[in-house]
Amino acid sequence: MLALTISLLWSLYIVILIGWIIWQKRSPVATLGWILALSALPYIGFLIFYFFGPHKIKRKQIKRQHVREILSWETRASTRFSMLPPENIARTARIGIASNYRPGTCIDVDLLVDGAKTFDAIFTEIRAARRHVNLEYYIYEPDNIGTALRDLLIEKARAGVEVRLLVDALGSKRLDKKFLAPLIDAGVRVGFFHRASLARIRPVINMRTHRKIVVCDDWTGFVGGINITDTEDERINANAYHDIHLRLYGDAVFGLQQMFWEDWLYATGEEPPWKASHIFADVPTRGAHLVQIIGSGPDTEWAPIHRAYLAAISSAQHRVWLTTPYFVPDESAMMVLTNAALRGIDVRIMVPENSDSKPVTLAARSYFDELTRAGVTIFEFTERMLHSKTMLIDDDLSFIGTANFDHRSFYLNFEVCVGIYERNLATALATQFEEDMLSAKPVLKKRSISRFAYWSEAAARLLSPLL
Numbered sequence: 001m002l003a004l005t006i007s008l009l010w011s012l013y014i015v016i017l018i019g020w021i022i023w024q025k026r027s028p029v030a031t032l033g034w035i036l037a038l039s040a041l042p043y044i045g046f047l048i049f050y051f052f053g054p055h056k057i058k059r060k061q062i063k064r065q066h067v068r069e070i071l072s073w074e075t076r077a078s079t080r081f082s083m084l085p086p087e088n089i090a091r092t093a094r095i096g097i098a099s100n101y102r103p104g105t106c107i108d109v110d111l112l113v114d115g116a117k118t119f120d121a122i123f124t125e126i127r128a129a130r131r132h133v134n135l136e137y138y139i140y141e142p143d144n145i146g147t148a149l150r151d152l153l154i155e156k157a158r159a160g161v162e163v164r165l166l167v168d169a170l171g172s173k174r175l176d177k178k179f180l181a182p183l184i185d186a187g188v189r190v191g192f193f194h195r196a197s198l199a200r201i202r203p204v205i206n207m208r209t210h211r212k213i214v215v216c217d218d219w220t221g222f223v224g225g226i227n228i229t230d231t232e233d234e235r236i237n238a239n240a241y242h243d244i245h246l247r248l249y250g251d252a253v254f255g256l257q258q259m260f261w262e263d264w265l266y267a268t269g270e271e272p273p274w275k276a277s278h279i280f281a282d283v284p285t286r287g288a289h290l291v292q293i294i295g296s297g298p299d300t301e302w303a304p305i306h307r308a309y310l311a312a313i314s315s316a317q318h319r320v321w322l323t324t325p326y327f328v329p330d331e332s333a334m335m336v337l338t339n340a341a342l343r344g345i346d347v348r349i350m351v352p353e354n355s356d357s358k359p360v361t362l363a364a365r366s367y368f369d370e371l372t373r374a375g376v377t378i379f380e381f382t383e384r385m386l387h388s389k390t391m392l393i394d395d396d397l398s399f400i401g402t403a404n405f406d407h408r409s410f411y412l413n414f415e416v417c418v419g420i421y422e423r424n425l426a427t428a429l430a431t432q433f434e435e436d437m438l439s440a441k442p443v444l445k446k447r448s449i450s451r452f453a454y455w456s457e458a459a460a461r462l463l464s465p466l467l
Helices: 002-023 028-039 044-052 055-071 087-100 114-128 144-158 177-185 253-268 304-315 331-342 358-365 368-374 407-412 423-437 451-462
Strands: 105-113 132-137 162-168 189-193 213-216 220-224 244-249 289-296 319-323 346-352 377-381 390-393 397-401 415-421 440-442
Touching: 105 114, 105 253, 105 423, 114 144, 114 213, 114 220, 114 244, 132 144, 132 253, 144 162, 144 177, 162 253, 177 189, 189 253, 213 253, 220 253, 220 397, 220 415, 244 253, 244 397, 253 289, 289 304, 304 331, 304 390, 304 397, 304 407, 304 415, 319 423, 331 346, 331 368, 346 423, 358 451, 368 377, 377 423, 390 423, 397 423
Parallel strands: 132 162, 162 189, 319 346, 346 377
Antiparallel strands: 105 244, 105 289, 132 213, 213 220, 220 244, 289 415, 319 390, 377 440, 390 397, 397 415
């Protein structure tokens, strides 16, 4: 009788669990994976799916949509995107607008290579700020550069400038009360994104804000791969990460401002101090570059950055040059990359020889053979840790931002990138890529690796959706 009761309860558990998982309408592979995995965990699997399953992301989408309704942003005039780039990349811009709701605008852009130039530029603009400074970072370390920035923010706050700092609770976990106390005492508003608490159990490594955003007085902004850490400052650390950042000037900075305030309200519940109808009337609307701010995260079903990348690769006429520290492509990304190479496009991918994650390095290498057979040229950067996140399409389109070329960046974390539809910036990025090639070694089409290395790569590949 006991055995029959247990069997009936287990069968009921399986029926309810399967129905619940199917109801989410995820991909067939993901659905079957959840069903098979959790069926082997009677009752405990129910709790795992409740706290960590895909419906968790759905709840985040609902909350984020509520945040946007509270802010009631005015849509920027679509006429500002009347200067369409050549038709072969115009489709990419349209996908960005349709999936991301941020049309392109004309502004000035500066390419910043490595931490020293980036930190100097950020500090200069913060010193010049007169009204407000908003910062959002995944990693903010209480080290030399972190302390210097903290002290500058304190100085600006005491001078009457509104200062807000939003950091990811996981990436910036070393920021303690002692370090933050002078900031808060000076009037700086500090917020933590997805802070863990006993009241709310969250997936620890998913749904982080991986964004690096600085906005000064509405019209000057920074975005790219560089966090606030000595690890990215070559003046302090000889082995500092090699990285790329952008300084933006003009009305496209509104997209960064909008993104910051969505994240700030979502994390802290604090609305902007000005009305929702606030328009940056004194912000220049013209410049040398046509750009598009693209945000992505688990709050949208469209995966805007992923879609923009795939559309851009598919539209390429003669080259696709990609730089990423973490290369773990899904099937669709592999398809467009190999398709591009097979139709004669110059496809180059640059990754670090050894990233700061051994499983990611192994998983990336598991894709090398298929890519090189299709004609893709792969380089491993050997000088130091490559942390740049860029893509160059032909001579007119560049992407620079925070998103790695992997599942986590495209679907699970909050990211931002800038699409620049302009030749001069593309030329500068191409020059930087060629310079980086001098510190990289090409991957042979026929790699000679041991069986242990082959099996290690294959095993790491199985974990690709989790890396």
